[in-house]
Amino acid sequence: MSHDPQHGTTTSADGTTIAWTLRGSGPVLVLVEPVMMHRGLTAFADLAPALAEQATVVTYDRRGKGESGDAEAYEPDREVEDLAALVAEHGGSARLYGFSSGATLALLAARDVAGVTGVVALEPVLADDGPDVRDEIRALVREGRRGDAVRTFNRRIGIPEEVVAQIPTGPGEPTAHTLPYDLTLTGRTRAADLAAITCPTLVLASSGSDDRLRGWAREVAQAVPGAQHRELPGGWHGVDGDALVAAIRGT
Template sequence: MPTVTSADGTTIAYERTGDGPPLILVDGAMCHRAAGPMRPLAALLRDAFTVHLYDRRGRGESSDTRPYAVAREVEDLQALIARAGGEAYVYGISSGAALALATAAADPGITGLALYEPPFLADAGSRTEAYTERLHELLDAGRRGDAVALFMTHVGIPEQVIAGIRSQPGWATLEAIAPTLAYDDEILTDAPHLASAITVPALILAGGASPHGLQQAAKATADALPTAEHRTLDGQTHDVAPEALAPVLTEFFSSLAQ
């Protein structure tokens, strides 16, 4: 397992597959290389790109260093870009899209940016504030399972479904990375105002079957980026199918190399 060391000494685990221009994939909340959408997506992209996927800090086989700051996660992604050769395309989903956005504002090495449903919900308001406060209360009390359940409720998963997931063996894996929910929450607060500073080619995607708020958020993000294109993937939800996404990413990033 290759690793790269971030600026604050955090060890970031990653894997690389394929051949072509470097492309880094950035996971959203509660996901890492062994549990999430990126390995299946990488398998569909590796014929066109050298694909890098990694465990964000505090997840999977990466370490963590406290206190957390969004700038530290930006440095993690910058370390991957440096390892890839100093320049790379970047794709991020959900909170990973927010992290990719923050990094693109800080690092000229990102030469193309694709984001799927960055969840900057304009109408979240007091609901988001209440979620943030309760999340920190639960994490500070060591109630990691309840923090995971709170997050799932926050994103719209029905209580009976959460109860079913909670009874499965995999729940312990989710509890292990529960502290990173606070990281994702902070990224979503910190990143949106950076959009206007980004001038690299960008593609902002949403699923046609996703909640209206997420579709609006994707469109608003595209409108805020000076060089962005907005597209909707018909029939897709926030849990976008790799088979629907890969051809779109391949077309977009390949066009930048021409």
């Protein structure tokens, strides 16, 4: 069976072009990237080919990133519409897998898009009472200080200062302008907002993550009727690849 990738675009409800890649065959599974990530800087380099052995796997660039277009103003509902357009483009029904803020987006789409038949969410991020740094990040991007914008975001999500200083900012700088998008998406989402999801839902967390990330996963699983919750072996905000593939295939 050939898994040569196919590339294309679809047009979202507001006219924004969304670029995608398809590989494999079988039931459709759309992968939703986390903050700053896209097909050219992906969190799914190993995951997508592995899953494509048993599924039609669609990866895509979220709006504002990679080869996808953008709109003048950001609204989380537009990203849900992007997923609705992708599902419609690829047969009208699909399961979703999302990681981090991508998991939050996947859950919102599972709630609002009729064609979503199941969702796997690894460590979805929810609203908290931390500082609102969106305007600061926007100002840094306007000043051309994209590296500082990435560092500001990393501090905001709780990465220790000594680690922030060591993380290269270069890979994420081209998408630094979208950091406020993810902060808006997650900042508006609470577990109770997901209680209307009716499709099969699996919420995953890493055994090595902090209490906040693991707690959010439990909250979401408790809020979604019939959802399953599972912790997989892993480090902070990341899990063993083989265990993740097995968990996604098992849903």
